[in-house]
Each structure stands twice: as C-alpha cells, then as structure tokens.
Amino acid sequence: xxxxxxxxxxxxxxxxxxxxxxxxxxxxxxxxxxxxxxxxxxxxxxxxxxxxxxxxxxxxxxxxxxxxxxxxxxxxxxxxxxxxxxxxxxxxxxxxxxxxxxxxxxxxxxxxxxxxxxxxxxxxxxxxxxxxxxxxxxxxxxxxxxxxxxxxxxxxxxxxxxxxxxxxxxxxxxxxxxxxxxxxxxxxxxxxxxxxxxxxxxxxxxxxxxxxxxxxxxxxxxxxxxxxxxxxxxxxxxxxxxxxxxxxxxxx
Amino acid sequence: xxxxxxxxxxxxxxxxxxxxxxxxxxxxxxxxxxxxxxxxxxxxxxxxxxxxxxxxxxxxxxxxxxxxxxxxxxxxxxxxxxxxxxxxxxxxxxxxxxxxxxxxxxxxxxxxxxxxxxxxxxxxxxxxxxxxxxxxxxxxxxxxxxxxxxxxxxxxxxxxxxxxxxxxxxxxxxxxxxxxxxxxxxxxxxxxxxxxxxxxxxxxxxxxxxxxxxxxxxxxxxxxxxxxxxxxxxxxxxxxxxxxxxxxxxxx
DNA sequence: CGTTTTCTTGACAGGGATCAACACTAGTGG
DNA sequence: CCACTAGTGTTGATCCCTGTCAAGAAAACG
Numbered sequence: 001x002x003x004x005x006x007x008x009x010x011x012x013x014x015x016x017x018x019x020x021x022x023x024x025x026x027x028x029x030x031x032x033x034x035x036x037x038x039x040x041x042x043x044x045x046x047x048x049x050x051x052x053x054x055x056x057x058x059x060x061x062x063x064x065x066x067x068x069x070x071x072x073x074x075x076x077x078x079x080x081x082x083x084x085x086x087x088x089x090x091x092x093x094x095x096x097x098x099x100x101x102x103x104x105x106x107x108x109x110x111x112x113x114x115x116x117x118x119x120x121x122x123x124x125x126x127x128x129x130x131x132x133x134x135x136x137x138x139x140x141x142x143x144x145x146x147x148x149x150x151x152x153x154x155x156x157x158x159x160x161x162x163x164x165x166x167x168x169x170x171x172x173x174x175x176x177x178x179x180x181x182x183x184x185x186x187x188x189x190x191x192x193x194x195x196x197x198x199x200x201x202x203x204x205x206x207x208x209x210x211x212x213x214x215x216x217x218x219x220x221x222x223x224x225x226x227x228x229x230x231x232x233x234x235x236x237x238x239x240x241x242x243x244x245x246x247x248x249x250x251x252x
Numbered sequence: 253x254x255x256x257x258x259x260x261x262x263x264x265x266x267x268x269x270x271x272x273x274x275x276x277x278x279x280x281x282x283x284x285x286x287x288x289x290x291x292x293x294x295x296x297x298x299x300x301x302x303x304x305x306x307x308x309x310x311x312x313x314x315x316x317x318x319x320x321x322x323x324x325x326x327x328x329x330x331x332x333x334x335x336x337x338x339x340x341x342x343x344x345x346x347x348x349x350x351x352x353x354x355x356x357x358x359x360x361x362x363x364x365x366x367x368x369x370x371x372x373x374x375x376x377x378x379x380x381x382x383x384x385x386x387x388x389x390x391x392x393x394x395x396x397x398x399x400x401x402x403x404x405x406x407x408x409x410x411x412x413x414x415x416x417x418x419x420x421x422x423x424x425x426x427x428x429x430x431x432x433x434x435x436x437x438x439x440x441x442x443x444x445x446x447x448x449x450x451x452x453x454x455x456x457x458x459x460x461x462x463x464x465x466x467x468x469x470x471x472x473x474x475x476x477x478x479x480x481x482x483x484x485x486x487x488x489x490x491x492x493x494x495x496x497x498x499x500x501x502x503x504x
Numbered sequence: 505c506g507t508t509t510t511c512t513t514g515a516c517a518g519g520g521a522t523c524a525a526c527a528c529t530a531g532t533g534g
Numbered sequence: 535c536c537a538c539t540a541g542t543g544t545t546g547a548t549c550c551c552t553g554t555c556a557a558g559a560a561a562a563c564g
Contacts, residue, residue, distance in 0.1 A: 042481070062391070062395060062396070062477050063477050066396075068390060068394045068395045081380065083376045083379070084376035084377070084380060087484070088481075090387070125336070127333060127335070127336075128333065128336060128338050134386050134390065135342070135386055136342075138320060138386065138389050138390055138393060139312050139314070139322070141390060141394040142320045142437075143314060143318040143319070143435075143438060144314070144318075145520095146519075177542060177543085178542075178543070179542080183395075186395060188520070188522075190523095190545090191519085191520055194544090194545090225316060227315075229340075230342040232338070232342070397551080398552070429509080429510060431510080439552075440553050440554075442512085442552085442553075442554080443551085445511065446552095447552095449512090
C-alpha cells in the first residue's frame with residue numbers, strides 16, 4: 001500500500017491519517033510467480049488489487065493469435081478503477097516478473113474515499129491519470145514510428161517509477177523482454193530489437209540485464225515526442241531539461 | 253440528457269425517478285458548429301458535458317503535426333469521467349458535425365449518484381465502458397490490419413449508436429470524413445480510401461452520403477475480429493449472428 | 505455556380521513484418 | 535557442477551502493407 005499512497009501524493013495532499021486510512025483498506029497479500037495469469041479475460045473480478053512489488057501487464061489476445069499489451073502495471077498501480085468491479089473483465093492480467101500484490105476491499109476503499117475528501121480526490125486523480133496513460137498509448141501505437149514508440153514507453157515507465165521512488169530519474173528496472181515490448185508497442189520482436197539497438201547506439205540509453213539507463217533524458221524525450229504533462233504530475237519530476245541537482249531526493 | 257439516460261439503461265435498471273434526477277443535473281445547452289473546438293488541450297475544463305446531438309471527437313496533435321483521434325463522442329456520451337474535473341485537459345475535443353451539448357454540474361451529478369445506488373452503478377458502468385472502448389482502440393491500432401481496423405470501428409460505432417436508439421442494428425449515420433477515420437485508425441487517408449473500397453466491394457457494407465449500411469454484420473464482425481463483449485451490454489444487441497427478427501425494436 | 509472539402513487513382517518508396525537460423529542466458533534437473 | 539532445455543536476443547534476407555506525393559474528379563456548400 002505504501003507505494004500507492006506515495007503515488008497518490010502527486011495527486012493530492014494526503015495527511016498521515018489519510019495514509020493510515022488507506023492502509024487499512026488493504027486486504028490479503030498474494031504472491032504470483034512470473035508469467036502466471038492473475039485475471040483472465042471474461043472472468044468475474046472478485047476484487048481489485050494494488051501491485052506491491054514487481055511488474056504485471058494487462059493484455060488482450062485476438063482470435064488470430066496476435067496479442068496486444070494494454071498497459072504495464074507497476075508497483076503502486078491499481079488493477080481497476082476504484083469505484084466498481086466489472087461484471088467480467090474485458091482483458092487479462094498476468095505477472096511479468098514475480099509479483100506481490102494486495103487485494104483491496106472495495107467497500108473499505110469507498111469508505112475511505114467518503115471519509116476524506118483528499119483521499120477521494122487522490123483516487124479520482126489516479127483514475128484520471130490511468131485513463132490518460134491509456135489514451136497516450138493509443139497515440140503511441142497509432143502515430144509514432146518504432147523508435148519513437150520505444151523511447152516514449154521508456155520515458156513513461158521511467159517517470160512512473162520515479163513517482164513511486166523506484167527510479168532516480170535516469171536509472172530504473174526494465175524487466176519486460178522484447179516480445180512484451182513488441183506487443184505493447186504494436187511492433188514485431190525483430191523490429192523492437194533493431195530499433196532498440198538504434199536507441200542504444202545513438203547514445204540515448206543503455207538497456208542491459210533488465211536495467212534501463214537513460215543517458216540523455218532531454219534528447220530521448222524530444223526524439224520520442226514525449227510530453228509528460230499527461231501524467232498530471234504537479235512536482236517537476238519530469239522536466240524536459242534534465243536537472244541532476246534538483247531536490248527530489250529528499251522529497252522521496 | 254435523454255440519450256445518456258437511455259444509454260445508462262444498459263448498465264443499470266434506472267427508475268423513472270432516477271432518470272428525472274439525472275435530467276435535473278443538466279445545465280446550459282450549447283450549440284457548436286461543425287469543426288469548432290470544444291475543449292483545447294491544456295485548458296482547464298470548467299465543466300463536463302453530454303453530447304445531445306451530433307458527433308464530436310477527442311484528439312491529440314503531436315509536435316510533428318501528426319494527429320491521433322482518441323475517440324468519437326456520440327450522442328449520450330460524457331466528455332469526462334463523472335467524478336472529477338481534471339485540472340487541465342490532456343487532449344482536445346472538437347465538433348465533428350454540428351453538435352448540441354449540455355453542460356453538467358459536477359456537484360449535481362455526484363449528488364444524483366449519492367442519492368440513488370442505481371444511478372451510481374450506472375455512471376460507474378459508463379466509465380468502465382468508456383475505458384474499455386479506449387483500450388479496445390489500443391488493440392485496434394496496435395494489432396489489426398487496415399481493413400480490420402475499419403471494420404472494427406464501424407461495428408463499434410454502429411453498436412454504440414444502437415445502444416441509444418440511433419441505429420436499427422444495420423444502418424446508421426457515419427459522418428466522419430476519411431481524414432478523420434484515418435486519424436482514428438492510425439492510417440493514411442489514401443489507405444483508408446482503398447481499404448474502405450475493399451470492404452464495399454466485398455459486399456460487407458455500403459457507405460454513402462455519410463450513411464453506413466452493414467450488409468452482413470456477422471461477416472463484418474468476424475472479419476474485423478470484433479467481439480462486442482467489451483461494451484458490457486447486457487441485452488443482446490450485438491449478436492455475432494445477426495437476427496433480423498429480434499425484439500429490440502419494441503424495447504427501443 | 506464558383507470555391508472549398510472530400511474522395512479517388514496512379515506511381516513509387518519505405519518502414520516494418522516475416523521467415524529462418526544462430527548465439528546467448530538462465531534456470532532445471534541429473 | 536555440468537548438461538540440457540526453454541526462453542531471449544541478434545542477424546540477414548526478403549516481401550508487402552501502408553505511407554507519401556501528386557493530381558484529377560466529385561461532392562458539398564455558401
């Protein structure tokens with residue numbers, strides 16, 4: 001829960017009390033091994049959950065076998081909007097790495113939201129951001145070139161991880177193998193491989209042993225047409241111009 | 253409002269009273285000429301609105317000038333999730349045809365939701381469906397061929413219009429020019445034109461004078477990998493096998 | 505009716521898909 | 535601790551779907 005609360009700080013000024021309230025809504029912790037399914041398309045979701053550790057991803061498989069990854073679920077992310085449980089899920093969710101997640105009681109969460117306007121605002125903000133990320137992915141897949149798509153994905157993930165303290169702004173984990181990146185970006189694996197090499201050899205990034213290092217954030221963002229405003233971050237985590245001396249460290 | 257309520261019936265069993273409550277949340281009516289902007293990216297949304305008549309669309313323009321249409325707003329659609337006003341909009345909205353829309357008071361809407369669990373459920377359902385549509389668009393643009401994308405779009409629009417009584421199941425308006433269809437599907441105008449001709453000449457559809465006729469819904473759905481379940485419709489408006497003798501007419 | 509959109513067509517180019525090996529890595533079990 | 539295997543990454547060759555450019559036809563519209 002810790003990380004959900006941390007993320008929500010970017011959307012509202014939660015009090016200590018608010019965070020405690022949120023923490024109480026947290027239910028059973030579940031561990032899922034890498035590559036295991038968490039929710040199957042069509043299944044009735046019994047509850048929603050927060051990712052505590054590890055990465056998961058939501059995806060759909062078409063009748064012709066093609067797969068599209070809709071979103072990566074990072075630590076602190078909710079599996080569903082906080083206000084409803086869909087009668088059946090219209091996509092599947094699977095663990096990308098080994099994942100630790102906490103089930104959330106919907107009534108408790110709603111009660112928490114009712115009890116504090118800040119919590120309510122924070123949760124709605126989160127929902128808004130999640131929607132914005134989805135829509136940005138439409139743009140990514142619809143109107144960007146291969147390297148732009150990849151660069152954009154890297155920028156986004158890095159920034160989202162930074163929101164929960166899992167990136168210092170330039171270095172973070174990046175566990176998905178190229179097949180998954182391909183299915184997230186609407187590309188073939190082969191082409192992801194080649195485009196990634198391009199990003200590497202132009203000195204913008206390194207990506208080794210599931211670890212991403214961004215060497216020139218400004219250039220990477222510019223070359224992938226990445227405009228961080230859609231993430232609705234109030235603090236300046238994102239600056240188009242990278243500022244190594246900013247004070248985020250303390251705040252995190 | 254009429255049409256929003258009608259749509260919501262697919263998500264919850266609203267009473268007459270509920271619909272009246274909803275109707276009271278409706279504010280000023282605004283008319284927007286075709287092609288005019290309604291909301292500009294970055295602008296603070298003062299209120300959200302329902303589309304009463306006509307089509308609008310949400311879009312983003314990249315720095316390189318490319319445009320991606322994120323979604324078409326049809327009569328009965330809300331411009332934003334019902335629970336919050338974003339501090340600033342991360343996309344623009346423009347009128348596709350001449351549009352009549354009604355501003356909605358957020359507090360009134362929230363009050364309505366609080367006053368009736370059915371209204372609340374209905375609004376959350378709507379939010380869920382809107383999200384599902386967005387995600388299905390990711391799939392469309394990411395993993396389908398040109399004709400599949402177009403077919404899918406047509407199926408979706410037709411079905412959504414049917415939910416509000418603006419399609420009999422096979423025939424409906426389809427005002428967007430090919431440029432817009434292209435930007436919605438992540439294709440070039442030229443290719444939309446050619447792929448559309450393909451759909452026409454295979455006898456699946458006609459599209460003339462901004463009016464769409466689907467000649468073989470089953471085949472069109474199958475060939476575009478269209479699975480209507482993501483729209484979360486309880487009634488069988490959608491049947492993969494077309495049934496001209498069903499009883500929807502009365503219910504509408 | 506002239507003017508602007510929108511639609512069509514043709515020719516051509518290219519980004520990315522596909523197919524097919526091969527190398528590497530990490531985990532598994534003997 | 536090594537051999538084995540499955541998963542992942544890399545490359546090369548080839549093809550084709552879709553984009554781009556350009557210009558003419560047809561509608562739509564004031």
